[in-house]
Amino acid sequence: MKVAVIGGGWAGLAAAVELADAGVKAIVFETARQLGGRARSVEVNGHTLDNGQHILVGAYRETLRLMTRVGADPERLLKRLPLELTFPGSQPPFRLRLPRLPAPLHLAIGLFTTHGASLAEKIGAVRFMRFLQATDYQLDADCTVAALLDRHAQRGSLRRHLWEPLCLAALNTLPANASAQIFANVLRDSLGGGRADTDLLLPAADLDRLFPLAAAGFIRARGGEIRLSTCVEHIDDELTIAGETFDRIILATAPQHAAAFLAQRSETANIAAMLASYAYEPIGTVYVGYPPTLKLPFPMLGLDSGAKENLGQWVFDRAPLGGPPGVMSFVLSARGAWDERDNDALAATLHTELEAALQTSLPPPLWHQVIRERRATFSCRPDLPRPPAKTAHRGLWLAGDYVCAGYPATLEGAVRSGVAAALGVLVDHPTSS
Ligand SMILES: Cc1cc2nc3c(=O)[nH]c(=O)nc-3n(C[C@H](O)[C@H](O)[C@H](O)COP(=O)(O)OP(=O)(O)OC[C@H]3O[C@@H](n4cnc5c(N)ncnc54)[C@H](O)[C@@H]3O)c2cc1C
Numbered sequence: 551m552k553v554a555v556i557g558g559g560w561a562g563l564a565a566a567v568e569l570a571d572a573g574v575k576a577i578v579f580e581t582a583r584q585l586g587g588r589a590r591s592v593e594v595n596g597h598t599l600d601n602g603q604h605i606l607v608g609a610y611r612e613t614l615r616l617m618t619r620v621g622a623d624p625e626r627l628l629k630r631l632p633l634e635l636t637f638p639g640s641q642p643p644f645r646l647r648l649p650r651l652p653a654p655l656h657l658a659i660g661l662f663t664t665h666g667a668s669l670a671e672k673i674g675a676v677r678f679m680r681f682l683q684a685t686d687y688q689l690d691a692d693c694t695v696a697a698l699l700d701r702h703a704q705r706g707s708l709r710r711h712l713w714e715p716l717c718l719a720a721l722n723t724l725p726a727n728a729s730a731q732i733f734a735n736v737l738r739d740s741l742g743g744g745r746a747d748t749d750l751l752l753p754a755a756d757l758d759r760l761f762p763l764a765a766a767g768f769i770r771a772r773g774g775e776i777r778l779s780t781c782v783e784h785i786d787d788e789l790t791i792a793g794e795t796f797d798r799i800i801l802a803t804a805p806q807h808a809a810a811f812l813a814q815r816s817e818t819a820n821i822a823a824m825l826a827s828y829a830y831e832p833i834g835t836v837y838v839g840y841p842p843t844l845k846l847p848f849p850m851l852g853l854d855s856g857a858k859e860n861l862g863q864w865v866f867d868r869a870p871l872g873g874p875p876g877v878m879s880f881v882l883s884a885r886g887a888w889d890e891r892d893n894d895a896l897a898a899t900l901h902t903e904l905e906a907a908l909q910t911s912l913p914p915p916l917w918h919q920v921i922r923e924r925r926a927t928f929s930c931r932p933d934l935p936r937p938p939a940k941t942a943h944r945g946l947w948l949a950g951d952y953v954c955a956g957y958p959a960t961l962e963g964a965v966r967s968g969v970a971a972a973l974g975v976l977v978d979h980p981t982s983s
Contacts, residue, residue, distance in 0.1 A: 559587025562802030563765040564968025570772035581781035585762035608749035609739040610962040622764040628751040637852035639907030687738035692932040698730035721930040802949040817942035833926035834882035842875035893920040927959030
């Protein structure tokens with residue numbers, strides 16, 4: 551069997567790896583000159599860095615399994631840290647750290663020993679998690695995360711420093727707009743899972759080396775091909791791409807690009823219409839180079855200093871993550887005031903916010919570079935419809951973060967969707983259909 555995979559992001563590569571592992575010839579078409587899609591390496595001021603700081607968690611089981619399968623050792627390439635959310639500049643300073651204890655003790659003790667939250671808030675947070683557990687993380691009806699938190703009286707410091715930042719980090723959508731059901735699913739798999747599931751896994755190598763390069767080697771070694779700089783314009787009825795016929799095709803692009811293909815034929819026009827209703831959220835990454843001696847107390851710090859106008863959310867020190875010393879990456883998730891600032895103003899504001907968070911003056915930055923991914927993720931709204939992997943066009947399958955129902959736009963969602971499409975193709979093999 552010969553299968554075309556359109557799109558060399560993490561979803562397409564996951565699909566091709568699964569197929570190659572099953573002895574299928576997988577041909578990956580990627581329009582860009584490199585693999586990785588929205589999770590790729592870029593050159594920044596002479597350093598190889600990422601198009602955006604990515605955070606993985608221990609619950610990313612399929613991502614970790616496939617990394618291991620292709621020979622990209624997660625233990626070496628990811629820095630595993632117990633979940634720690636630290637906002638040193640907030641009033642009072644906030645710090646939540648989950649101890650290395652068995653679940654659910656780690657969560658209970660972590661919440662009760664949090665600095666900067668009242669006892670009433672801690673009890674309220676435990677009650678909220680117990681409510682979600684008791685309902686098996688299934689809400690009667692979807693609503694926004696803000697409405698869910700209001701309903702369960704989640705206010706104050708834990709809302710501001712735990713629930714809302716988790717929502718933004720995982721769903722890349724403001725709590726006022728984000729799906730409470732998808733948020734509950736994320737909590738089920740992370741805070742509600744085993745202790746290791748809650749661990750932060752911070753990339754300690756550039757994103758290309760985390761999965762795309764090893765995946766490409768794995769696919770090639772099993773008779774597959776990676777065709778870079780090859781934009782697929784059209785799929786015809788016989789599953790033919792530029793004169794070459796395939797037994798199956800997996801369309802593994804971002805939703806806005808998939809919609810253009812799906813609108814071309816009547817059987818898939820309904821999915822194209824569904825995807826046309828999607829909204830998108832940006833992510834900004836601001837790299838700032840300081841003198842190499844500058845270090846943060848923890849590789850990932852929250853920037854909230856209590857000021858209403860705070861723009862930055864998280865800052866990462868790249869040096870302990872295998873990056874160049876003195877280079878900080880600031881993360882700005884979802885639509886917000888940050889996106890209206892020009893690059894110089896944004897970098898200057900983030901520098902000031904870091905000083906406020908650390909309560910010290912810092913040496914002036916040596917350089918900065920801003921990367922704005924305009925359509926970083928789909929906006930994860932309540933009741934957002936998701937298409938199935940199998941389309942009504944015979945032999946055409948979908949993969950991509952948006953196909954993984956129940957998950958926000960994440961690497962794990964992308965990988966799971968790719969694996970699911972590949973397994974679907976294998977079951978649906980021409981000889982058995
Ligand atoms: C800045 C940023 C930060 C993020 N942070 C996190 C994070 O911390 N944790 C997390 O889990 N997730 C994060 N994400 C989300 C995660 O990166 C995405 O969910 C995931 O990479 C999507 O993978 P995908 O394969 O579904 O789609 P994509 O990565 O979009 O891959 C689709 C590929 O298809 C190619 N393509 C499109 N059209 C064609 C065509 N006609 N022919 C051939 N090829 C085509 C594209 O070039 C692209 O390479 C972040 C995303 C961004 C942008």
